[in-house]
Amino acid sequence: MVRTKAEQTVAFQCIRNGNGEVEMHKILNSVDEMYGKGRLFNHMVLAPGFSVGDHTHEGDNEIYYILKGSGLYNDNGTKVRVYPGDTTICNDGELHGLVNDTDEPMEFIALILY
DSSP states (O other): OOOOGGGSOEEEEOOTTOSSOEEEEESSOSTGGGTTSEEEEEEEEEOTTOEEEEEEOSSSEEEEEEEESOEEEEETTEEEEEOTTOEEEEOTTOEEEEEOOSSSOEEEEEEEEO
């Protein structure tokens, strides 16, 4: 199967009370496509000044792989600058968030696994 970019579902959503709406391109569309191992596999775009609000994961973990741009990542209360090629991991019970505090769009892959 090949799902072209044009076939991907695109949504805009404020995430965890973050600032602005995140552009989300769904790489996989359902839990079934992840064989019950996760609930989200998206290509995300954060416009300048937009953010994913700080939140704690319970019963799952979330990984971000930074593709373009940079931002300020909240790693359990420690702010860390992330760049293309960086991977962030927020495990069960941990807190994270991400702010695009630059003048350029930021792109990353988000994956939530059980």
